[in-house]
Amino acid sequence: MKIARVFSGDINNRKGKFNNIYERIKHLKEVEEVSCDVYFIQYTYDKLFQKFKKVNVQVEEYSTIDGIVFKNLWIKLSLWDYIVTHRFKLKDIAGKKQLSEYVNLFKEYDILLSHDLLSSQLATSVKKKYKIPFVITWHGSDINKYPFTNKKTYSAVKRFLKEANYNFFVSKKLKEVSDTIIETSTKTHLYSGPSEIFKPQPTIFKANCKRKLQLNSKYTVGFIGNLEPIKNVMVLPLIFAKIQKELKEVSFVVVGNGRLETAFKEQLDLLKVTNVKYTGKIKPKDIPEIMHAINVLVLPSLNEGMPRVTLEAQACGVHVVGSNVGGIPESIGERNSFALGPNFIDNISKRIIEIILNKEEPSVLSNEFSWEKTIQKEMQVYNRILHNKVK
Numbered sequence: 001m002k003i004a005r006v007f008s009g010d011i012n013n014r015k016g017k018f019n020n021i022y023e024r025i026k027h028l029k030e031v032e033e034v035s036c037d038v039y040f041i042q043y044t045y046d047k048l049f050q051k052f053k054k055v056n057v058q059v060e061e062y063s064t065i066d067g068i069v070f071k072n073l074w075i076k077l078s079l080w081d082y083i084v085t086h087r088f089k090l091k092d093i094a095g096k097k098q099l100s101e102y103v104n105l106f107k108e109y110d111i112l113l114s115h116d117l118l119s120s121q122l123a124t125s126v127k128k129k130y131k132i133p134f135v136i137t138w139h140g141s142d143i144n145k146y147p148f149t150n151k152k153t154y155s156a157v158k159r160f161l162k163e164a165n166y167n168f169f170v171s172k173k174l175k176e177v178s179d180t181i182i183e184t185s186t187k188t189h190l191y192s193g194p195s196e197i198f199k200p201q202p203t204i205f206k207a208n209c210k211r212k213l214q215l216n217s218k219y220t221v222g223f224i225g226n227l228e229p230i231k232n233v234m235v236l237p238l239i240f241a242k243i244q245k246e247l248k249e250v251s252f253v254v255v256g257n258g259r260l261e262t263a264f265k266e267q268l269d270l271l272k273v274t275n276v277k278y279t280g281k282i283k284p285k286d287i288p289e290i291m292h293a294i295n296v297l298v299l300p301s302l303n304e305g306m307p308r309v310t311l312e313a314q315a316c317g318v319h320v321v322g323s324n325v326g327g328i329p330e331s332i333g334e335r336n337s338f339a340l341g342p343n344f345i346d347n348i349s350k351r352i353i354e355i356i357l358n359k360e361e362p363s364v365l366s367n368e369f370s371w372e373k374t375i376q377k378e379m380q381v382y383n384r385i386l387h388n389k390v391k
Contacts, residue, residue: 001034001382004106006122007115008041011063011070015226016308017139019284020170021115023195024378025068027371031379039105040070041118043095049079073102075118089149092156093121100125106132111165111382116142120160133165133385137190140170140305141230143178144326158182165385168378170306171327190378191330193371194308197288198315209293213277218249219356222294224287224309225301227258232300232323234260235345237267239298242349244273247356251275255282255290291316296352302340304328314365319355321348333363 005025009018028036044057063070075095085094093099099122106112106126112134114123123134147157161167161182168190169175175189210220221243225231240252252273254264257280268276279290291297291312296319299307304326311331313320322328323344324337338347354360367373 001386002108002110003028003034003036003113003382004039004109004111005036005113005115006039006041006073006119008118009116010042011040011065011072014284017115019195020139020192020308021137022065022068023371024192024374027375028378029068031375034379037109038068038070039073039102039119041073041075041099041122043077044074046076046078049077049082052079073099073105073122075099089153092152093117096121103129106130110386111135113137114164115139117146117156117160120164121156124160124163127163133389135166135168135381135385136160136164137168137170138174138178138305140174140326141303143169143174143181144303144305147181154181161187166381168381171304171330173326173330174305188377188381190374191306191369192308192311192374193369194311194315194365195284197285198291198312200315200317201292206292209289212289213253213279213293215251215253215275215277215293217251217275219247219295220251220253220293221296221298221352222253222255222290223298224255224290225299225307226256227254227260227264229260230302231258232302232340233258233264234267235300236298237264237271237273238345239300239349239352240268240273240276241271242345243352244275246353250356251277253277253279253290253294255279255287257281287312288316291318294318296321296355298322298348298352299328300340300344300348301325301328306331311365311369314363317362319360319362321351321355323348331365331369336363 007021025038028034044059050056059074063072075098077094081094085091103125107130109132112123112126112132114120114134114136120136126132127134147154158181167187172189175187223236227233243250297313299322301323306327310320320332321336323340329337338344
């Protein structure tokens, strides 16, 4: 079976979605009957946009990460296209014509796997020309947010959901949202597992991790993610303040950066929250050491698909509490998930304090979140599609 996996992003800014796809690539390549090539759609910019964005993208034919080759497909984005498509949402997808120029690359593949709007647009064009089936994996905002921006974006997502031979969703909740756009029989959720670098460690290892971060308190509460509005990070200073009031031996770790970083720090100062360690953005391979220094991880997001950080934390034996949005309750359970609203800060703070004071054992990550099950489910779908195609 010859597969092409196609997705878009920035090779120098790898986050949750990228890491999820990267892990799936690694595990799918272990299947003997599969030959899998990876294509990565990236933007380059015209001169005016480069000046505006203050970037100078190096256009390379290939990128390699840990031995996996990503064949780059470049789309030039003008400042005008960016404003019209990404800022004012007056167009559904930028660079459609440029994407069509890559269609012939895929005529020899058995099946295409796409992960976002750009790659799904390309996959749709390949299917139209060469009758090659494609499967989309939907990760979060592509269903939660983008379709409801305007009529054009809604129509584009609806078209992709309908045209795809199958649709995977990283959580059951995300699939439910997609059903409000169009109901089809070609949908299911597809959980994944954490990276193998996230695993339980002995107490002495955890103590060393805390020492490296210069955390001298008995307990540590942490946040790992982008300091962006969608992550609802501005409630964290209030949560931290309530915890600090009840627990004297507690410190806080904040991993990540973003537009709200300055406001976030100012709010912590205003509330006189002390013992806060900022790491800024760090590489994925360094996250496990941070994770093992934490007792409770907080995820107060306004929306999520299936946040990998919840799986990674539980794989390390770390408690997770969060909002009951998207796939969060599916991974951490209802007991640790709280409704957003006027009582959210009180409820989540009380639960964190309860976990620490009662010395509760962290929940074990369900075996539903395993790469063995993920790949098995994927292969069943791909084999069924190709079998039906032969018929």
